[in-house]
Amino acid sequence: MKRIYVNEKWCLGCHLCEYYCAFANSGQDDMAKALKDVVIHPRIRIEEQDNISFAVNCRHCEEPLCVKGCISGALSVQDGLILIDPDKCVSCYTCVLSCPYGAIMPSEAGAIQKCELCTKNGRGQPACVEGCPNMAIVFEER
Amino acid sequence: MAINYIFPEYEVVRAEKRCISCRVCERQCANEVHHLNLAENRMEADESKCVNCHRCVSLCPTRALKIVRTDNTFKHNANWTGEIIADIFRQAATGGVLLSSMGNPQPLPVYWDRLLINASQVTNPSIDPLREPMETKTFLGKKPYALARDKSGRLLNNLEPQLELDVPVMFSAMSYGSISYNAHESLARAACALGVYYNTGEGGLHEDFYQYGAHTIVQVASGRFGVYKRYLDAGAAIEIKMGQGAKPGIGGHLPGTKIVGDISRTRMIPEGSDAISPAPHHDIYSIEDLRQLVYSLKEATEYKKPVIVKIAAVHNVAAIASGIARSGADIIAIDGFRGGTGAAPTRIRDNVGIPIELALASVDERLRREGIRNNVSVVIGGSVRNSADIVKALALGADAVYIGTSALIALGCHLCRTCHAGKCNWGIATQRAELVKRLNPDIGFERLVRLVSAWKHEIMEMMGGMGINSIEALKGNRLMLRGVGLNEKELEILGVKHAGE
């Protein structure tokens, strides 16, 4: 399965991926309108300290702890992709606590949110990868 | 100082409606122009520090930014222009020599733009490069004047060492130090992929890049930085740098603060010591002296590599080239007055040297007249901007061209001309690790390959249009050129007829 991989050597800490993610999942078609005066809640986050930075989003693990821990069956694996069904989520946040990467977070809309590789937001391709100026994140088979 | 005489040259215009306060511009500007006003969640700019490099403009995700020239004006004066006045203010404040980077930006004539290319109509067929063979390969080096045969009449190989180029384009000398590690890696890998050569410049060859040696030209300049046996052996050719188009007649000076880590190791000078390239080579005061260095280098590399002598285009360039063609050198590289630089005194960059088009035409003509044209190949550089410039250069008599500025532009350079400040926002002319990493060589090398491949297609289209199917048939073919808006003298030097003739 194609996954998003991080080349931290090339990450500039520009945070563009976060903004492209927030836009991709906003359901709007104009980035300025979607994000102006908005505090964003992207599904990808930059970790940074000193001159090192890298992007963290869902790894789509082979053995996902979040799915194992989910008490309501809201998280599932489909063709390697880990998906969230917000209608089933009871906001217990077990997954938030069990993800070793911190890649799941509470959603503003209730329930939780996580990266679903832009498969459900109409983008088709990961917007963060397309928007990264330095190929610090790539979407590929490994 | 209480009076600030210098008014900022640029204004940062932010479309407030589009700005989403993502702070990308703030994080990407090494000149610290942008900052977030937290209280109002609004971005603000200190435009006095802006050098107009467009890093922020290119990365702003909502296209909220543009940089415009200030319309703050001095009283209009065609003689005392704003720039001239500001330069005087600067020097009155600092007492220093003005420094600048990249090539001469002054509105002096660009002869490429006054030359037009021929095409076939009716009486001679044009060639379709997509359907018919078309050769863009060329060889640089001495060409034999006669065939040699052994006793039984079999042909002997009497060819001197040559450089084989798949396209007549090479990346010109830019040292590690003046440009970054990642820029060098991009150039080196692109040269390999394209079947051409890049040039180390005078800063030595980084240990990691010896692997690209077969596509590397190693330079020996007046400072002799990083020159030793293995370095000479590593390259496909050796270039003796006598001069540079951006600053003919003067040397170079990389301050000790930049001689750190890898740069110091590669240049083979102690950390913190100034890297001074003397204006002349102190062992070369004549063509005979030059000949000695040419042959020392050949001797050191067992006569296996062509030796290039690079000079700046100056007033008596034809006579100098004639001397070089007799010095044993295999290739002459001539750098015109628009050639780039990482730092040069502004007055020298803008006022010394001559246009490469005129220099090339007169050198080619002189070498032909003296019957020594085949002693050397001629490579020119100094603002070759596109494939049409290349076709014109070949028709004027060049064997190949060097591109430096165009290559850097392909890597992201926006010609802000502040390389000397060492804070290149595009990761090219800087050694600051956090800026250098902005140029990912995986991206950079591909952009270079695409640029030169695109030019190759265009060169083939133009050659096909003229009914010419090889670079060899285009070289020195001045009948394929016509001048427009040039006077008799210019046409005479260029050796071309006026359009309509």
Ligand code: SF4
């Ligand atoms: S967009 Fe790319 S370079 Fe910028 S922070 Fe994200 S991963 Fe790093």
Ligand code: SF4
């Ligand atoms: S793939 Fe899409 S949803 Fe996932 S982090 Fe990237 S932009 Fe966000």
Ligand code: SF4
């Ligand atoms: S990069 Fe553009 S959108 Fe982001 S803060 Fe700067 S001007 Fe605003």
Ligand code: SF4
């Ligand atoms: S110096 Fe470059 S990055 Fe900084 S504000 Fe000016 S154009 Fe933008």
